[in-house]
Amino acid sequence: MAAIVPVQFGVSMSLTVIAVAVGDIARDLDTGTDAASWTVTGAILASAVSTSLGGKLGDIYGHRRAFLASAVMLVVVTPLSGLAWNIESLIGFRVAAGVANGVATAAGTAMVLLAFPIATRSRAIGWYQSALSGAPAIGLIVGGQIVEQFGWRWVFAFFGVIAVIGLVTSATVVRPMGGGLDVSVDYWGGLTLTAGVALVLVGLTLLGNDGVGTSVSVILMAGGVVFLGAFARIEQRVPEPIISMAYLRKRNFSIPIWVVTLANFSFMGGLVVTPFLFTERLGWGLGAATLLLAVRPITFSTCAFAGGYIHPRLGARMTPVVGSSLLAVGMVFFALSAWQASLGWTVAGLFVVAIGHGIQLPSLTTTASDAVEPEDYGVASGMRGTLTQVGVTTGMQTMVIMIGTDITGNSLASSYLLGAGAAIVAVALSLAISPGSRTVRTH
Known part of the structure; x- marks a missing residue:
């Protein structure tokens, strides 16, 4: 817990830390604020679509491995975000950070559940979620101060240091947990689930945007529903689904x-x-x-x-x-x-x-x-x-x-x-x- 919570705290803070700098990013990278806002929105959406598949990979290969992989990804993409040369590259690095957050959240929660017995589990989860819930707000405050004093690129220098500290700490302290399932990865299920959730969320995000139009949003969400329906059918037929449909009952x-x-x-x-x-x-x-x-x-x-x-x-x-x-x-x-x-x-x-x-x-x-x-x-x-x-x-x-x-x-x-x-x-x-x-x- 002592290692997982600080790392996850830093990961969650990174999702919102540049929300206060959207205007500055748009000016520096010569783009509009609607495009610059996807540096935040893209990270959040990527986090949402990566958690389920990331959690399954942790169940198979071990949650410590998944957690460390997300920490390594952050060490790489955080400084690259500060060096972004255009809005497309910055959005790409932020999406990668969102994937890291999704995997870290699933793996971190699983490790907390495995580390504590039934009698004290809810208290451990309370500590864990207290850190997760406070991190985005603190990220806004910290990010605002750094942006105001030094500029938005220095936000990533600050969090790059935190990412390195988190990787070293988790690699040293966190012991192997979970993993060992002798099953294959349901890639088709993962693909349809990811596509379905992504299309639904992007459609919802664009809904009401005058520059896009409601019809495009509806089409995207309808496509997402189709993919989610395909996911449900796949999970009922494959011998080793991402998640057992029996759990949903x-x-x-x-x-x-x-x-x-x-x-x-x-x-x-x-x-x-x-x-x-x-x-x-x-x-x-x-x-x-x-x-x-x-x-x-x-x-x-x-x-x-x-x-x-x-x-x-x-x-x-x-x-x-x-x-x-x-x-x-x-x-x-x-x-x-x-x-x-x-x-x-x-x-x-x-x-x-x-x-x-x-x-x-x-x-x-x-x-x-x-x-x-x-x-x-x-x-x-x-x-x-x-x-x-x-x-x-x-x-x-x-x-x-x-x-x-x-x-x-x-x-x-x-x-x-x-x-x-x-x-x-x-x-x-x-x-x-x-x-x-x-x-x-x-x-």
Whole structure:
């Protein structure tokens, strides 16, 4: 844990660290901000599509090997990003960094699950997810300071050093875990899954972009659905699928994953909408709003740590019921703020959604992992990560589209209420989780 968490912390920070520099990158590389924004979007999408296959490779060849491979990739592509000669090369290096993040996340989660017994697993996951949830926000803060003082290329010099330290530490400390499955890699399944998720997420990302058009987005998403359908058919027929379809029929595996997806739809959708609430309804400047918004990731990270201790007490069912309920309540607080232009309701919403989403994540991860065999921890973690990103992207795009270009109190409130509705569905699904049954052997 002492080696995995710092490395994963640095990897996750790298995804968002240049989000504050999109304008500077566009000017320096003589391109538009829409193209420059793909240095962030491309990394996030690559992370989403690589987690499932990366997790499976870890199950076969060992999670330490997968983790070290991702660390090596970061050591290579991080300094190259700082030396990028045009926007295409920078996007390519950032996509490679996203792949490294996806593989590291699946492998790191699997190693944490394997390293801790059932009795203390949720607490370990709480520590791990506390680091993961706080990293992107800290990345924004650190990146902003470096960009302001030295320029965006120096961000990669800073993180290049961190990548080297992470590689040396993990290679020295992390012991071999997992691996040894005597199976072949289902490459066709991996290809169709990757293509399906990528097309759906790119379509969602472009949805509402006036320069692209809704029709292109719909075509991309429809193509993604076709590929995902092909993936499902392949997995039912091959002798050694990426993930057993039998797991998807287990409610303590599939339901927690869908609850996480819906919760992230609400949580992350609300995150990108709230700056508009500050600037358009409360009259704040973006700089001041960003400082107050830092309350949300800090609270979220703290509560993710606490959630590991809450899970054994409330149980696999009631922890997400309480967490998603708080998330829904917090979104209603935001809607009230949009209607009344109230700072009080806004601050209440920031705290309540962070508390609710934070306390339930370790429980949902632990419950889903306990429903699969230990040798499948990697691919199970990967599938959860992939669907989590689907929820994140869907929520962000849908809720931004709902507020429209003519932002009013009603349009903002409607967007937040949509997020509350997703959280309420998550509550209903959580009630179907088996509260304490174990479906596989302990180890």
